[in-house]
Amino acid sequence: MNLIKKRDKPFMTPVSAVADLSLAPDTLPQGILPMQRLAELVATGVVSSDTPFDDDQIQPASIDLRLGARAWRVRASYLPRGRTVTERLPDVVMHEMDLSKGAVFESGCVYIAELQERLDLPRGVTARANPKSSTGRVDVFVRLLSDRGALFDDVVEGYSGPIYVEIAPQTFSVLARTGTRLNQLRLKRGHSPKLYTFDCGVDLTGELVGFRARRHAGIIDLDHIEGHDPRKYWEPLYQNAGQLLLDPGEFYILASKGNVEIPVLEAAEMLPIDPSVGEFRVHYAGFFDPGFGTKEADALGSKGVLEVRCHETPFLLEDGQTVARLVYEPLTERPIKLYGETGSTYQRQGLKLSKHFKPW
Known part of the structure; x- marks a missing residue:
């Protein structure tokens, strides 16, 4: 439309x-x-x-x-x-x-x-x-x-x-x-109040638990969808007793432990830094639109993908540990289209790299 x-x-x-x-x-x-x-x-x-x-x-x-x-x-x-x-x-x-x-x-x-x-x-x-x-x-x-x-x-x-x-x-x-x-x-x-927050834990139980960016990889064309071989840019990370050691300065793609759902009359933003959950930055991209992960959009089971960068000291993550918080706010009214209804790369997602890469 x-x-x-x-x-x-x-x-x-x-x-x-x-x-x-x-x-x-x-x-x-x-x-x-x-x-x-x-x-x-x-x-x-x-x-x-x-x-x-x-x-x-x-x-x-x-x-x-x-x-x-x-x-x-x-x-x-x-x-x-x-x-x-x-x-x-x-x-x-x-x-x-x-x-x-x-x-x-x-x-x-x-x-x-x-x-x-x-x-x-x-x-x-x-x-x-x-x-x-x-x-x-x-x-x-x-x-x-x-x-x-x-x-x-x-x-x-x-x-x-x-x-x-x-x-x-x-x-x-x-x-x-x-x-x-x-x-x-x-x-x-106006100045509507925040509605509530949702603690987002990390999932380290699957066979493949995340990806670590490779240093000195090639250029990524930001308008070339599925145009890059992910193995040239990412190192896969496999399950290790529900733990993952984050190295300082390295960049990781991980997935949330639970599903994320954004009701149709709300929108959410993931806090980019929260020192109380660890010495790392989580989620550069913070907006979640109404309908993400909802039954109304036929998307129950959508995970939140976490972009994680460790700070000065190594940090040991454990399965289920809170790594970020979503803050929910109201919409003035229901949108005429929900997230993913007209097509989206990330609706119903699990652990997923960006749309620039071919499927792993």
Whole structure:
């Protein structure tokens, strides 16, 4: 279903045109906006682009963001903090990159890239970004930047301007181009409270319990689906008495002990760092959309895939140990499509690498 009405002109309608949507009043339901409301915001210019939106760009509770034409290799990550993103660039820029024909983002380096989308948020609506699942599973760390912003990934109400993405491949060098989707955006009305949390344990009981990334592997083309031999990039990890020793600096793909379910009127985010569960980072890609793992979407039994990087000291994981926490939030209403209903790589998943790799 195409939710976005096509236009002959770019999607640049001013924010005043959304007054009839009545997004801001406190009397309206508060929470994360579902896909039909996101489509309205795209059609009226709250989320706009100089190029037409793709038909599949709007997900049940998020919008995929696309790389623009330019990126810059920078010496260091930064926050604009009262200045625009490009005003800060001269302090750290090394060289500019043309993404129109594709460019390699090298592991261990930091980049800033333009996004095709821009925001014109009305009063009462904020935005938050996270990496897409496929981005996190190849160990590419991405964060959203907005002009004058003091935080990564969060965009304040009333913000009007361009948005950018910081890209920092950790293990693999990757090939990306204009239009590649690395992160996604949620829009939220009001300040709805968190509903509850879910402790996520790790499953170390199967014959194959995970994968460890190989150092010095080849480049991954982020737009080439099932185009890479997983054995050239990953080392399989097999069951060892329900334990796994994490080595500092290494990157692992593991699976949750239990199934993960996101009710149709809720969305969830996996906390990226929680020092109380161990000295490692879990899950670069934190958004779970409504319908993931649910009976309504014919997906009971879906696991959560865990992207794990150990910090300075080795850490011994045991089967069932809590490694992450999901935080659930309400939607303002049920989305007209649930996660996976129009096709998804990760619905009904078990232990699974990113969509860039052929089946193991």
